[in-house]
Amino acid sequence: MVTAGTRLRARDAETLLVQMGREPRGQWRTVVRCGHGFPQVIATAPTIEATTPFPTLFWLTCPALARQVSACEAAGDAARWAERLASDASFARRQMAADDAYRAARSAEGGGFDPCVGVGMAGQRDPLATKCLHAHVAAYLADIDDAVGEGVCALLERECRTAACGARTASGVAT
Numbered sequence: 001m002v003t004a005g006t007r008l009r010a011r012d013a014e015t016l017l018v019q020m021g022r023e024p025r026g027q028w029r030t031v032v033r034c035g036h037g038f039p040q041v042i043a044t045a046p047t048i049e050a051t052t053p054f055p056t057l058f059w060l061t062c063p064a065l066a067r068q069v070s071a072c073e074a075a076g077d078a079a080r081w082a083e084r085l086a087s088d089a090s091f092a093r094r095q096m097a098a099d100d101a102y103r104a105a106r107s108a109e110g111g112g113f114d115p116c117v118g119v120g121m122a123g124q125r126d127p128l129a130t131k132c133l134h135a136h137v138a139a140y141l142a143d144i145d146d147a148v149g150e151g152v153c154a155l156l157e158r159e160c161r162t163a164a165c166g167a168r169t170a171s172g173v174a175t
Helices: 013-019 063-074 077-087 091-111 134-141 147-153
Strands: 029-034 041-042 058-059
Touching: 013 041, 013 077, 041 091, 041 134, 058 063, 058 134, 063 077, 063 134, 077 091, 077 147, 091 147, 134 147
Parallel strands: none
Antiparallel strands: 029 041, 041 058
């Protein structure tokens, strides 16, 4: 389901099915596109199926970026970012401000209603936790000043060369 007033394009839903292997749950909209014009990050409402709380606001849908971030996580980068947050007060303050901005954006996405008010990014209570680098990257790409997301993005190739996620639609028809 897509919310009104989005920058939805005709094939976004089909592209997301290819990118994610499933349809997004609940209401969503595309907030960031790659240079090829395909969704990179979507925003989802803080509730799904009318009443189920859903704390993850921004989803990284680009398969090329998601693979790179998964490689960072597999290499232990989440723990390294946690160490930086624990040892660098300025970096930690910036991350806490990002968590506040994330919560405000999620509330706005829900029309001022946020059933997940007790948790921040990726459903975490601790704004300095780094369990999901994908969530930090998605937030940063969606204009949240996420220090961890910015740091991870500096390690990534931001654009794929092949536009692979748009090469085929879910029905197998070229886009």
